[in-house]
Amino acid sequence: MVSALSLSAVALSVNTVMAQDYNASPEARKIAQENMLIDTHIDVPYRLTEDWEDVSRATQRGDFDYPRAVEGGLNVPFMSIYIPARLEQTPGASKQLAHQLIDSMEALAWRAPDKFAMAYSVADVEQQFADGKISLALGMENGSPMEGDMANLKEFFDRGIRYITLSHSQSNHIADSSYDLRRQWDGLSPFGKELVKEMNNIGMMIDISHVSDDAFWQSIELSQAPVIASHSSLRRYTPGFERNMSDEMIKALGENGGVIMINFGSTFVTQAANRYRDMLKQQIEQVKEQYGAESDEAKQRIAALEADNPFPFATLEQVLDHIDHVVKLIGIEHVGIGSDYDGVGDSLPVGLKDVSTYPNLVQGLLDRGYSEADIKKILNENLLRVWREVEAYAAEH
Numbered sequence: 001m002v003s004a005l006s007l008s009a010v011a012l013s014v015n016t017v018m019a020q021d022y023n024a025s026p027e028a029r030k031i032a033q034e035n036m037l038i039d040t041h042i043d044v045p046y047r048l049t050e051d052w053e054d055v056s057r058a059t060q061r062g063d064f065d066y067p068r069a070v071e072g073g074l075n076v077p078f079m080s081i082y083i084p085a086r087l088e089q090t091p092g093a094s095k096q097l098a099h100q101l102i103d104s105m106e107a108l109a110w111r112a113p114d115k116f117a118m119a120y121s122v123a124d125v126e127q128q129f130a131d132g133k134i135s136l137a138l139g140m141e142n143g144s145p146m147e148g149d150m151a152n153l154k155e156f157f158d159r160g161i162r163y164i165t166l167s168h169s170q171s172n173h174i175a176d177s178s179y180d181l182r183r184q185w186d187g188l189s190p191f192g193k194e195l196v197k198e199m200n201n202i203g204m205m206i207d208i209s210h211v212s213d214d215a216f217w218q219s220i221e222l223s224q225a226p227v228i229a230s231h232s233s234l235r236r237y238t239p240g241f242e243r244n245m246s247d248e249m250i251k252a253l254g255e256n257g258g259v260i261m262i263n264f265g266s267t268f269v270t271q272a273a274n275r276y277r278d279m280l281k282q283q284i285e286q287v288k289e290q291y292g293a294e295s296d297e298a299k300q301r302i303a304a305l306e307a308d309n310p311f312p313f314a315t316l317e318q319v320l321d322h323i324d325h326v327v328k329l330i331g332i333e334h335v336g337i338g339s340d341y342d343g344v345g346d347s348l349p350v351g352l353k354d355v356s357t358y359p360n361l362v363q364g365l366l367d368r369g370y371s372e373a374d375i376k377k378i379l380n381e382n383l384l385r386v387w388r389e390v391e392a393y394a395a396e397h
Contacts, residue, residue: 022351024359032073032359036380041231043343045101046082056112063341068356083142085170094144142168163205176212178242187214203394225393226257226386231338233268254330261338266347269314316351
């Protein structure tokens with residue numbers, strides 16, 4: 001039985017945390033503004049499908065819009081072409097949604113050509129950075145639109161997809177998912193193993209975020225080019241959470257030449273946030289069992305539980321701990337930013353609430369003794385290196 005006292009201990013003192021002030025210095029803002037800043041996972045396309053706003057202007061909702069991106073120094077958001085796992089059960093549905101989401105990003109670039117441009121290569125993002133435009137690169141979150149047909153890989157490459165997250169919240173026809181107890185393939189499917197090779201050959205980055213451990217190890221073994229984790233954090237700080245990466249996996253990623261892009265979501269960053277909802281749910285179920293699910297007494301006690309145990313938001317400092325650990329483990333050349341803005345709801349850490357706050361991250365890195373040269377690697381150079389190597393491998397094969 002989980003006591004209310006133990007739940008309170010897991011939940012941080014949110015009021016105290018919220019009171020912390022994050023003020024990036026002029027130096028930190030200058031670094032963020034003058035250097036290319038790449039974030040490999042922003043869920044704007046699906047957000048706009050669910051609740052459309054014109055993100056070329058300031059918006060009331062969400063974590064991303066053009067003015068906030070400019071304020072934060074974001075130049076290259078990889079827009080997530082997110083495909084819900086359930087759609088694989090309906091033939092054609094995954095592929096159709098993927099094309100619709102890509103269309104929406106092309107439409108955004110068309111509506112505001114002075115602000116945005118579609119980006120398909122390292123050369124594109126470098127030229128668009130020089131031109132003062134935000135590059136809209138594309139990553140596909142969940143490979144279900146492949147539908148078991150390699151022709152679809154070429155089709156989506158031609159439409160601009162530059163990485164594929166092999167699976168998502170459920171195992172699919174490509175790979176097992178870290179979230180899914182069913183391990184139908186014990187890693188990658190036969191098609192998934194061929195897909196990894198073809199992604200190398202066509203010049204598309206392989207993203208191992210979301211996949212099971214076995215699928216990760218098989219992808220690393222098969223890939224002839226560096227792979228990425230587009231939006232993952234460290235299992236060291238969230239024991240038992242397979243969605244994050246273990247130290248052994250991170251070491252293998254480093255040997256592969258790849259890069260882990262750190263997810264900002266509180267449930268990815270701290271054990272307290274990761275366990276919070278399950279622990280609160282246990283408490284609520286106990287109350288319902290004791291007092292009756294629909295009784296006034298149960299409703300009052302549940303309301304009191306929720307009021308007394310606010311969500312334990314992570315902090316910027318705890319996000320920095322993840323970066324520090326990767327650097328100590330495999331070096332500064334293998335870590336970057338994969339925030340998951342617009343993809344983790346209201347669970348974002350204090351100090352990193354939207355795309356305007358990257359200078360706070362830069363300030364934190366400066367405060368921890370990172371040089372400007374090191375910070376540039378985290379902001380863009382590490383991911384660009386991988387992207388170039390993936391492009392070069394494809395050009396040779």
